[in-house]
Amino acid sequence: MLIVSPSIAIAETELVERFLRADGPGGQHVNRTESAVELRFDVLNSPSLPDEVRARLLARSDRRLTSEGVLVIQARRFRDQARNRDDVRERLVEVIRGALVAPKKRVATKPSRASKERRLVGKQQRGKIKQTRSRDWSHE
Template identity: 45%
Template structure:
């Protein structure tokens, strides 16, 4: 952050992991009608929540975390850089809101984990031998499919 930007109030901070956090300003909630449990209530009350997190506009997460989060989000990431999560497992708004936020935090936590670099390895001697043996055996099978040597009844 540069010196002229204000720190968000601690109450608007949502901790992700360690010192990383997101702010409530980055979130946008919309309540919609849910399918699933709820009986007649499901037709009358909008209990499902659609949580939108603007990933690209966020100022508190490092760029490498944002790019990994975009990869993890997959089809839940819009072309405008918003992660959309829909929660309708529960019958109440509050539980669905908490569920959506918990899923977003989990996604961001997974994005903070740096992938292990792949170390190039050579195939073992045993694996080379097994491969060659399998090739020879396959060649034998194909050879036996050929025409016979002329001794027919």
């Protein structure tokens, strides 16, 4: 059981792990051991996720999410399989926890009259500076 929050726990049967050969350092032994871990979690069909969390996860433009709604996370940071398994599970929990909080709605605002005035005054000042530059060049 993978505990995400007090209200969300994911059963081990929902997680599909695959072990791969990792690239990187490790000497001769690296060619024989499958220390990298690929974790697949079916976001679309998971009974453990509330509907709003599922919708937020699927709405993300995450390249790790397949078109079938499966989240694929790989871990190959460490040389041994157990640490990579822990790492990939922690990363899955972080992704789901990120979707627990609803994003704040943006409140549309208008610039104040004073800020518009300051902007226009600044534009006039910059324009005058540029006008004086162009006159200097025309005399020569």
